[in-house]
Amino acid sequence: MYRLFSKIPRGLDPVSSIFNQHVTSAGTALVKQAEDVASNKKADKKDVVGLQDQIFVRKVIKLHDKYLAYVNDCFMNHTLFHKALKEAFEVFCNKGVGGSSSAELLATFCDNILKKGGSEKLSDEAIEDTLEKVVKLLAYISDKDLFAEFYRKRLARRLLFDKSANYEQERSILTKLKQQCGWEFTSKMERMVTDLTLAKENQTNFEEYLGNNPNANPGIDLTVTVLTTGFWPSYRSFDLNLPVEMVKCVEVFKEFYQTKTKHRKLTWIYSLGTCNITGKFEPKTMELIVTTYQASALLLFNSSDRLSYQEIMTQLNLTDDDVVRLLHSLSCAKYKILNKEPNTKIISPTDFFEFNSKFTDKMRRIKIPLPPVDEKKKVIEDVDRDRRYAIDASIVRIMKSRRVLGHQQLVMECVEQLGHMFKPDFKAIKKRIEDLITRDYLERDGDNPNLFRYLV
Template sequence: MQHVTAEGTALVKQAEDAASNKKEQVFVRKVIELHDKYMAYVNNCFMNHTLFHKALKEAFEVFCNKGVGGSSSAELLATFCDNILKKGGSEKLSDEAIEETLEKVVKLLAYISDKDQFAEFYRKKLARRLLFDKSANDEHERSILTKLKQQCGGQFTSKMEGMVTDLTLARENQAYFEEYLKTNPDASPGIDLTVAVLTTGFWPSYKSFDLNLPAEMVKCVEVFREFYQTKTKHRKLTWIYSLGTCNLNGKFEPKTMELIVTTYQASVLLLFNASDRLSYQEIMTQLNLTDDDVVRLLHSLSCAKYKILNKEPNNKTISPTDPY
């Protein structure tokens, strides 16, 4: 099947040339079309003969394991799946077309030598879809895991399945928490709070930082901890603030605006409820942040398109001497 290998290698080159135009979509789509084309030849012209199946497999293995524009095929397949499965992805397909496409992607995975690399990339993207409510359809998420399990075995998908189950349990846990707040009015955190309790072993590793939360957020953590202890006393909660989001009402000169920010950004902004002006050093000390964290956060809040904080001087460089 030298012709198959040649066509596949040409696709790799084309995808590299189109790196700026969603290379993963272009490459994977073309490889799926190529696979359909030659699988039809094997089935219809060569009577489904095992020798030709073997030749097709060897040919696809050659170019499916080449790097494309600095990315591995394993990463491109994971990214392709992410585009299909997330809200607002570039692939606009019907439910039937999504199922058919996912089936074909899993068949291509059979030619990838480093399947564990695909699993790592896929797990990280799955985590973002689940945690940030970016998944378009739970059924499709479970469907591809079933296909991957059939192709690669139960151990390959066990962590991914655990992640999906975790989110289902987290929704149930949130309902119990809301019921707990209704029956314990003294335990109110004062603001709406949603917490997803996850099982450490299933998810990608996330760093936990000793962020000094503002008082409003400390109250939330304490209330949820008290609730969780009514459910179990044998588990320790570790808070991953880097995965959190907050909706804040910012009272600006013309009108009040709703801001959707990260937990870290919210922590900085809430400091200004108690102070009109704060220095770089005061923000760093009050929140227990590193220099890198402070620079990154203050840049995002004072130097982006929409400037939530005013800094002096009004430039795009964060300096330890700048007041806010």
């Protein structure tokens, strides 16, 4: 039966076309349903919207399972119906939902499965099966580079803050992604996982160094994670004015690191640091789990009873945005470690702050989070920048091999080269061509302006 079908594909064309329309209609209905939920005023809370995003991806996976079973069982695994299924899913899988792209939704879905305490409570076998299906869905996404950047950001947070539930599962999905998208797609992610293993070895060596050198005592317990620039997402680095208690820690680790290598420079990313500090309040002494920024601000009150917003900003050497975030978390959020004057919910440059000695809580150990920062804009900007570089490299490769080429053919070859990661916009390619001309990589033909020559 299968051979008979493969010999007369024309007879299957109408059937596969109807199948394509049916799948497209079902998928589009899912997207519309998710959009309606996202736009519903009752679902304006982030956790509710996030849960709906998880449900949406689950429904898309279920839909894919359903129609893939039809292709395999009812249509004898025929290539014509695989093609129809692929084209249908490409239509609705590249539509955004509630302001989020499908690439972001898939990356967030994976993060929720792989991190500790995620809403998806699955067995190891179920996780493995789900990740396999997510990677299959990724094949239909045109902006694979956007997925990669969102996924890398979330992988970094899982690794750096010990949020990953299982390192074997982290490696497993990277293997699946490599098989689907190629080694370049996962090379940085794989090095991140390896980097963290090396960082743990480095920490062990540091602890041995401290044990063998009693004079090199940082005074407090210190854990440093050394990462390799280039593999990890870029993070802002400010010259935070560390409290005296922390300055010695940094100096001791620098001395240790110089015993290992003198050719590498350490750049401290204080925005990723965490601290456990002891707060001596009148009701009881409590342990506070805070960020390095928050700890630096709180330690200022060891030597001052009352500080203004401007004094805190000057002493810490942080930007207005960072000072507002950390002071809001310490004086206006759930745990009011600082008293603010005036007692409002908005941080202003004219505010004053005092240590709240009467603060108490039923727990003896509390974590004080910073308000989250929306990283979506930064991710999209990074991807757009990388796309410009990728288009430039593609154009130069093509022109270097062809030497002379027409505009239309150059654009089409560029789209074909980059299509496995993203669909470059024709206007973007034209803009990059003009830029390469101004930088003397290409020149227009004197007689035909639509003809380009490669300049050696």
